[in-house]
Amino acid sequence: MKKVLKWILVVAVLVGVLWCGVASASTVASGSCGVNGDNLTWSLDDAGTLTISGSGEMKDYTSTSDSNIPWYTNRTSIQSVNIVSGVTNIGKYAFSGCNSLTSITIPDSVTTIGFYAFYSCKSLTSITIPDNVTIIGDGAFRYCTNLRSIGVSDSNACFASVDDILYSFDMTVLIWCPPNKQSVQIPDCVTKVGNHAFENSRIQSLTLPNSVTSIGDGAFRECRDLSTIVIPNNVTSIGFSAFMDCRNLSTIMLPEGITDIKYGTFYGCERLRKIVVPDGVTSIGSEAFSWCLYSNLDITIPESVTSIGSKAFDYTYSVKVHYTGTPDMWSRINKGTSALPSYTLYYQSDRWSISNGVLTILPSCVISDVSSDYAVPWKDEKARLFPLSLNVSLHRFPGIGSPIARIWPTSQFRKASAVLATPLSPAAAV
Numbered sequence: 001m002k003k004v005l006k007w008i009l010v011v012a013v014l015v016g017v018l019w020c021g022v023a024s025a026s027t028v029a030s031g032s033c034g035v036n037g038d039n040l041t042w043s044l045d046d047a048g049t050l051t052i053s054g055s056g057e058m059k060d061y062t063s064t065s066d067s068n069i070p071w072y073t074n075r076t077s078i079q080s081v082n083i084v085s086g087v088t089n090i091g092k093y094a095f096s097g098c099n100s101l102t103s104i105t106i107p108d109s110v111t112t113i114g115f116y117a118f119y120s121c122k123s124l125t126s127i128t129i130p131d132n133v134t135i136i137g138d139g140a141f142r143y144c145t146n147l148r149s150i151g152v153s154d155s156n157a158c159f160a161s162v163d164d165i166l167y168s169f170d171m172t173v174l175i176w177c178p179p180n181k182q183s184v185q186i187p188d189c190v191t192k193v194g195n196h197a198f199e200n201s202r203i204q205s206l207t208l209p210n211s212v213t214s215i216g217d218g219a220f221r222e223c224r225d226l227s228t229i230v231i232p233n234n235v236t237s238i239g240f241s242a243f244m245d246c247r248n249l250s251t252i253m254l255p256e257g258i259t260d261i262k263y264g265t266f267y268g269c270e271r272l273r274k275i276v277v278p279d280g281v282t283s284i285g286s287e288a289f290s291w292c293l294y295s296n297l298d299i300t301i302p303e304s305v306t307s308i309g310s311k312a313f314d315y316t317y318s319v320k321v322h323y324t325g326t327p328d329m330w331s332r333i334n335k336g337t338s339a340l341p342s343y344t345l346y347y348q349s350d351r352w353s354i355s356n357g358v359l360t361i362l363p364s365c366v367i368s369d370v371s372s373d374y375a376v377p378w379k380d381e382k383a384r385l386f387p388l389s390l391n392v393s394l395h396r397f398p399g400i401g402s403p404i405a406r407i408w409p410t411s412q413f414r415k416a417s418a419v420l421a422t423p424l425s426p427a428a429a430v
Contacts, residue, residue, distance in 0.1 A: 025045045025046060025047045025049070026045060026046055027043050027044070027045055027046075028044055028045060028046050028074070029043070029044045029071065029074050030042060030043040030044070031070045032070070033052060033058055033059055033070045033091075034054060034056060034057065034058065034059060035056065035057040035058065035059045035060075036056065036057075038054075039054050039055055039056040039057075040052060040053070040054035040055075040056065040057075040058055040059075040087060041053060041054055042070055042071065044071055044074055044077075044078065047079070048077055048078055048079030048080060048100065049078075049079065049080045049081075049082060050071060050078045050080070050081045050082070051081075051082045051084065052081070052082070052083045052084065052087055053084035053086065053087070054084075054086060054087065055086040055087075056086075056087070056088055057088050057089050057091075058087060058088075058089050058090060058091040058094060059091050060091040060092040060093070060114060061091060061092055061093040061094065061096075062092075062093065063093060064093055064096040064097055064116065064119055064120065065097075066093060069093065069094065069096075075095075075097050075098045075099075076097075076098070076099055076100055077100060078095075078098045078100060078101050079100050079101060079102055079103075080101070080102060080103045080104065080105075081095065081098075081101065081103075081104040081105065082104075082105050083104070083105060083106055083107055083110065084107065085107040085108070085109045086107075086109055087107065087109060087110060088109055088110060088111055088112070089110060089111060089112040089113070089114065090106070090110060090112070090113045090114055090117045091114050091117070092114035092115040092116060092117065092137065093114070093115070093116045093117065093119065094114060094117050095117060095118050095119075095121060096116055096117070096118070096119035096120060096121075097119065097120050097121075098118075098121050099120065099121065099122050099123060100123055101118075101121045101123055101124050102123050102124060102125065103124075103126075104124070104127060106127075106128070106129070106130050106133075107130060108130045108131045108132050108153075109132070110130060110132065110133060111132050111133060111134050111135070112133065112134070112135040112136075112137075113129075113133060113135070113136045113137060113140050114137045114140070115137030115138055115139060115140065116137065116138075116139045116140065116142060117137065117140045118140055118141050118144055119139060119140075119142050119143060119144075120142070120143040120144070121141075121144050121147075122143070122144065122145050122146055123146060124144050124146065124147050125146050125147060125148050125149075126147070126148060126149050126150070126151065127141075127147065127149075127150055127151070128150075128151040128152070128153065129150065129151065129152045129153060129156060129159055129161075129166075130153050130156070131153045131155040131156055132156070133156060133158065133159065134157075134158045135158075136159070136166075136175065138195045138196070139195070139196055141176055142196050142199060143199075143200065144179075145179050145200060146179075146180075147178060147179070148164065148178050148180060149161070149164035149178060150164065150166045150176060150178075152166070156169070157169055159175070162187075164178050164181075165177050165178070165181075165184070167190070170189075171187055171189045171190065172189060172190060172191045172192065173190070173191070173192045173194050174186060174190050174192070174193050174194055174197050175194045175197060176194070176196075176197055177197055177198050177201055177203075178201070179199075179200045179201045179202065180201075180202060181201055181202065181203060182202050182203060182204055182225070183203065183204065183205075184203060184206060186206075186207075186208060186209055186212075187209070188209040188210065188211050189211060190209060190211055190212055191211055191212060191213050191214070192212065192213065192214045192215075192216065193208070193212060193214070193215045193216055193219045194216045194219065195216035195217045195218060195219065195239065196216070196217070196218045196219065196221065197216060197219050198219055198220045198223055199218055199219070199220070199221045199222055199223070200221075200222045200223070201220075201223050202223075202225050203223055203225065203226055204225045204226060204227060205226070205227060205228045205229065206226070206228075206229045206230070207229075207230040208229070208230060208231055208232055208235070209232070210232045210234055211234070212231075212232055212234065212235055213234050213235055213236055213237070214235065214236065214237040214238075214239075215231070215235060215237065215238045215239060215242050216239045216242070217239035217240050217241060217242065218239065218240075218241045218242065218244065219239060219242050220242055220243050220246060221241050221242070221243070221244045221245060221246075222244065222245045222246070223243075223246050224245065224246065224247045224248060225248060226246050226248060226249055227248045227249060227250060228249075228250075228251070228252075229249070229252060230253075231252070231253065231254065231255050232255065233255045233256050233257060234255070234257065235255040235257060235258065236255070236257040236258060236259075237258065238254075238258055238261070238262065238265060239262060240262035240263040240264055240265065240285070241262075241263065241264040241265065241267065242262075242265050243265060243266050243269060244264050244265070244266070244267045244268055244269075245267065245268040245269070246266075246268075246269050247268065247269065247270045247271065248271055249266075249269050249271065249272055250271045250272060250273050251272075251273060251274055251275075252272070252275060253276070254275065254276065254277065254278055255278070256278045256279070256280065257278075257280075258278060258280075258281060259280055259281055259282055259283075260281060260282060260283045260284075260285065261277065261281060261283070261284045261285055261288045262285045262288070263285040263286050263287060263288065263309070264285070264286075264287045264288065264290070265285065265288050265289075266288060266289050266292065267287050267288070267289070267290050267291055267292075268290070268291045268292070269289075269292050269295065270291070270292060270293050270294050270295060271294065271295055272289075272292050272295045272297055273295055273296065273297065273298060274297070274298045274299075275297070275298075275299050275300075276299075276300040277299065277300060277301050277302055277305065278302065279302045279304055279324075280302070280304055281302060281304060281305055282304055282305060282306050282307070283305065283306065283307045283308075283309070284301070284305060284307070284308045284309060284312050285309045285312070286309030286310045286311055286312060286336060287309070287310075287311050287312065287314065288309065288312050288313075289312055289313045289316050289319075290311050290312065290313065290314040290315055290316060291314070291315045291316065292313075292315075292316040293315060293316065293317065294317075295316065296317070296318045296319075296320075297313075297316055297318075297319045297320070298319075298320045298322070299319065299320070299321055299322070300322040300323075300324070301321055301322070301323050301324070302324050302325075303323070303324045303325030303326075303329050305333060306332075306333060306334060307333065307334040307335075307336075308333060308334070308335045308336065308339040308340065309336045309339065310336030310337040310338060310339060311336070311337065311338050311339065312336065312339045312340065313339065313340050313341065313342075313343065314338050314341060316342075317342055318342065318344075319340065319342065319343040319344070320343070320344050320346065321340070321343050321344065321345050321346065322346045322348055323345060323346065323347055323348065324348050325347075326347070327347060330345070330347075
């Protein structure tokens, strides 16, 4: 009998302990989060579980630092989110910056996941898209650096997951790739690489299938291990910042169908050595090649370009520009503030260049006598020449008997320092 009473007492104590453990998860904050106010309510307990319940839409928010997000001051302590059936959407920026969030339950009642909804949820490792979600906003999983997989319910008619990569249901849009993947085989039915699809991924090389026609904004941004990528000629659009901070990217062949290079496309590509801008491109956007610090970039710009945006090559040193047009055409390009702060310009037809106030004349350069000082080939570039004099009569072109002074008026050389150069290498003399 005493043994029975002893066991009863032990069980009672254990039940009490368990009860105290359950009861200890008390509410630390609560409020409303519905688009109409209290149609949705939320509560956060001291175990780090955020519960959202009610009926209808959640409110959208405006940024990752929006202090109107109801749980903003507690967001770093949120470890799990439980959205109760009846909630129909996840608002824009709703859980952005919840760095401790490891799990979330999304009910079938949800139809929309908002723009940047889970931005920088760096502890989140997996998520499942339920049956009725039809819209996932841009950047919804951006900077979720430990997110390994996004599953999709078999009953969902808008999205699909293959090898943990999120696609549109018809597999034409690659929406998101887990950051930990080092290699990917993209199906040849994909026509678009979505905005931020590979951002921050560890992918090292990639060949896009011929079916791809567009690359979204920031699609490969901060892919710092990416060294090579093959882009098919069918691509007609590359979004802004598409390859920003791809620090190991050294060469890339741009497709012939694009008509512009957008803002920040190759910003921070420190090792980018050589690039040919295709004929038909009309504009190079602001900061398109900024901060390619150590690349000694060699770039060919076609005569079709009519504008180069501000700071397009800012903090990109020793740029060699090979221009396919004439000096007059170059002078008419609309160049923004600090578009090309440090560069050497080569005119492919004439084989002369100006860099750091020095006029360099290549041995292959033969230009007829000109009628006046205003007709010399570099007339539109004189502002870039240092006012130095030179006794040009001492110099002759290899294989040409005439002194330079007989090819161009001597008076022009009083405005410049001139250097006879050795021929460009085949790679540079394009």
